[in-house]
Structure formats: C-alpha cells, structure tokens
Amino acid sequence: MAIELSKSLEHHEIEPVEYRKEIEIKGRLSRSIVEEISRVKKEPEWMRLYRLKALEAFEKFPSPRWLPWIESIDLDEIASYYVKPAASTVSNFDELPSEIRRIYERLGLPETYAKYLAGLLTALDSENIYTAMKDLLKKLGVIMLPMEEAIQKYPDIVKKYFGRVFPYTDHKFAALHHALWSGGVFVYVPRGVKVPYPVEAFFFIGSELEGQFEHTIVVGDEGSEITFIEGCSAPRLKRHSFHDGMVELYAHKGSRINFVTVQNWSRNIVNFNNKRGIAEDGAIIEWVEGSIGSKITVTYPSTILKGRGSKTTSTVIGISNGNVIKDTGSKIIHAAPYTSSRIISKSISSNGGINIYRGLVQVNKGALNVKSYTQCDSLILDDKSSSSTYPIEHIMEKDAEVAHEATTFRITEDQLFYMTSRGLSEKEAVSLIVLGFVKDIFPKLPFEYTSMLTKVIQLEFKEIGGVG
C-alpha cells in the first residue's frame, strides 16, 4: 500500500507552487527532556521507548520542504514549555483580551461556558447534559478518556493503535509530534455500538484536548458509529505559538466515524495538524475541518480507503480574514476496489487573507471501480485577498471515475447595493453571503454547532473585518 503521502506531495506536478527553503530549526531537544515528559506522565516502558525512537527519527530526518509558510521553529521554546508549563495566561475573566470577552458576550454564551472556553474553569461537570452524556457512553461501553489516562487504564488497546495510522516515520514533524505528544483523547467504540448523539469532546476533556502536541485516536470497532466533535467554534485564547497535533482514526469493517473539527484559536498560532484515517471493508470516514482562527493553519485530513467498498468524505472550510493563511485540503488514497471519496472545500478570503487548497486523490493499482469527486469553491471578498487550488490526481487504474470542479465567486458592488437597499449594512450583507456560501455543509453538523458557527461567522465579518 502506498502510504508515503509526504513523498507523493513532492511529485513534480506541484512544482509551480512556491516552497520555502528548509525550515530553520533553532535549539535542540535533548533525550533527557523526552525522558522527563515520559517520567512525569508515569508512562509504561513501551511508550518511553517509543518516544525516544521518534526523537531519533526527528533528528535524522531532513527538514521538510513541503511545509510552506513556517519559517522557523524554536525547539528551546517548545522544550521550556514542557519543563515549566505556564499556567493559563489569565486568572480571571476581566483579564481576557477585550475583543475575546466582547465576542463571548455578543455570542450570548452563559458565563460558565465563557469561563470554560477562556481556560478559567477546568471542567463543566456541573452541566447536567455532559454528565448524562458521560453516563450514556459508559453504558454503551464506549471508552473516552484523556490519552494519558487511557494509556494507564487500557494499555493493550491503546498500544495496538498508537502510531498505527500515522507513524512517526512519515516525516520530521510527525516524529517530533510522537516524541513530544501530550494531551488528546482516546476513543474506542465497541463492536456494533452506535452512539446516538454527536460527542462534543471539548466539553468532556477540556483544555487537554487542545494541547500543543495533542494526540487523538478514535477507533470504531466493526459496525459501530460515532460522531466526534473536536474543538469549538467560539474563539479560544492559546498560549503557545506552534501547534503540531495529530489525529488517527481507525474505522474497522462496516463502521462509521465522523470527525468534526472547528478551530477558532487566537491569531498568533501556527496550527500544523496531522490527520489521517484508515477505513476497512465497507467502513465510512467523514472529516469536517473548519478553520476560522489561527495565523497559519496547515492541515490535510486524509483517508486511506484500505477495505473494499469503503467510503470517505472530507469537508474543508477555511476562513482567512485578515493577515492569515489557511493551507488546507484533503488526501485520499484508494487502495481497494469499489471505494469512493468526495472532497468539498469552501474557502473564504478577505482583508488580505490567503486560502490554499491542496488535494491528493490517488487510485492504486488494483483499486478497480473507484469513484472520486472533488469540489473547490472559493469566495474572495476583495482584491487584496487570494485563493489557490492545487489538486493532484495519481490514477493508476483506467476505470476510475475521478472528477474535479473548482469555482471562484466574488461579491459584486451591485450585489452589495441590492442587499444594502434592504437595510443591511455592507458588512452584514457580506456575512449573509458568506453564510449562504458555506450553508450546504451545515447539514453535516449538529444543530447547536451550526447555530454557534452561524453567530461566529456573522461576528467575524460584521465586526472584526468585512469589506468597507
């Protein structure tokens, strides 16, 4: 099976894209720091050794040339974070940056919620709905624990999946991630169990889910189903600048995993996220990746369709409002016959924002009767902003049906005039068009989520930015 995705991306077809020189890596990461992390977490021997092997790989691997936008990474800074973990940057609600506080107020969030989002509360245990949900998951036999805890309580099962889908051997930053990982969540859905409600993990696991190098694994055993929501569409203040997280999905025969991320972190974050899933026979993996915040986001949720008749969809939404870059997309490897995939990318660029779509659709030799459809829609709100699309197709079977469509929309003065003549301000008109542009992905999201997302998008274009 061809899983060397990073190599695939170095394919000559992508040469016209301007890449930076090697990423400058400042400082050093010593063996003792990695040992220390493992010791503090009281990890079993296998995990300690695993981290060290990953560290060796990190040191050995060349710096990638395919990670654009990121100029340098300071390992000393990252290491010092582990040695002396900083407490939350604010100690009470009033110390939050006023714009974040104001947004929370405008979103109409209850105070406990807002405090939680701001990192001032560590758990929402008092909220009945979460307790009820926890009880339900327990009853169904679903394991959902912070990764550290899962390693202690279910070492055998975690060991079976950790690094199985996204090994540290993949590239330098995968190795760095595996050496330093901390936080994240482990989910295991037993055979035949269908979790009836979407699980908003953020509210169970809290800030640990969004660590700097968090590692999340979702395993769907045969015939199971789960919708897992990571992150939160409300803005979140983050303290570290470089984020190198990882998500591994393993969908066993006939199972279905929906993995939803909506990220709205503060605008100083470089968010590099490694997301990959494997789907066995007849399994379905659905990714929803919504990226509103951060300064730079680089993430390409990927699925390896390993089993006959497996399916995947990737829905990627990137909003680049202002001096931000979203380099997103999706990679699909069709490694078995009768597999199908669908990628929908929606990007919105405004006030100088940059959106880039990179996609890979690969149909391996022997993967007959494959279908794949990619749709990239870009909405560009002004001349300062841009959007580019780089789809790559590697098709090794002639009967594969692979299609790609790309469209670009711009808002015209006459459209704005029409809408403002109905009483909406120009910014309100823009936010309405933006919402209309993304609304066809809403049915994929739970209702509470879309209503929050709707408010966030309105605020994003009404208050902070927008044209005019």
Added chain:
Amino acid sequence: MLEALNLVVEVNNKIVINDVSIKVETGSITALMGPNGSGKTSLVYAIMGHPSYRILKGSILIDGLDYTFKPTHERALAGLFLVFQNPIELPGVSLESLIRSAVNKRLGKNDLLEHVPGLPDRILGEAKLIGLKEELVTRDLNIGFSGGERKRSEILQARVLKPKYLILDEPDSGLDVDGVRIIADYIKEVAYSNGGVLLVTHNPTLLSYVEPGIIYVMLNGRIVAEGGLEIADKIAREGYNWLR
C-alpha cells in the same frame, strides 16, 4: 416627503443627472417618464445611494433629513425601498433569509438570522397572494427566476418590509397582465395608506390605472416637463420628440 434637490450625479466620470429636483409626497403617487437612457435609473440609484453614483451637487432629503452622503442601508432604514428593474442574482441567499435578516435588522437584533415568529407563514401567505411559487422562497434569490418571478419577489419583499417610500424602476417590464395588476394595486395601496410612491414607467395603462398626482419627464439627465396625466397621454400619442 422624499426630495431630490438640484441633484448633479456622475458615474464613470460622466454626468448622468444634471440639476434635477423632484418631490415625492406621501399619500400620493409620483411618476417619472423618459426615453431609454434619459437618466431615470441613474436618478433612483442616486436616491438609493449606489456607491458608483457620485453626487457632485445638490441633496437628498428624507422627511426633511439630509441623506445625501448617507450609506444605502441607512436610507432603507429611513423608509426607502427600491423595486429593481433587473433584480440581481444572489448565490446562497434566499428570499426568505434576506427578508428575515432585513426584519431582524429593523427589530435591532444582533443575530440577523434569528427566527422571527410568524414570519415564514407571512412570507408564504404573501407569496400565494401575489402568485409566486412557494419553492422560490427558499431557493437562491433570482437564480433561475423568470422575469415575472423576479418582479413578484421584489413586491413580496416590499409588502413584508412596508416601506414609507416605495421607488419602482419599471416594475411592469417582463410582467404578465395579472402581474401588472398586482403591482398597480399595491402601488395604490401604499399611497392610500399614506406612503409615498416614485414610479418609473413607460406604460400608459399602468399610469392611467394608478393616477399619479404628478408626472416628471426626463431627457438627457434633466427634468424637461412636469404635469398631470395629460403628459402621459401626449407621450403615448406622440412619443418624446416634442420635448427635445
């Protein structure tokens, strides 16, 4: 009263409106006639505040307040509503969501897409009344709409938003007989309930049906005549040549 006073308007470095003054009184209908290219649409765009139509001189007053340089949406909130001659396509925005946003805006709501109790039924009721297919209410606005459907959707918006001053730019173009009757009745209704109407039209039948209190005639960006229905009759018989 809605007034344009000594208006001079430029678009793309060309003067399109030259020293035009008109008054639209409440409780009556004001008509604007003129051959193609005489500046009628430019005038209503300038009154509504289209950003490409630069006002070089003169002023626009709504109920005595100066809106000459106010943005379009403030004019709308002050009571103006323009029924467009060629309503534009809006991908992703439905008639329903546009009206809901406009209503929420008038209610001072923050979340413009908030549910408005009774509004969906109201919209469907109006759609039925003016003969607009129900499914068009939730479809992307004007995309795949026929000319007549676009006009009906404009009237539907106006009926729900209830503007104080209704400006109609050739509302009868592309409309069937029933459609023209619906618009004519609505125009009379607005005037009857003490609103003001500025009606741009070539259609003598429509004019004789709504009986405007005053008719202005434009030519080359200027008002060249004003008077009663007799002007419309003369234009119907002789065209515009006698005014040149």
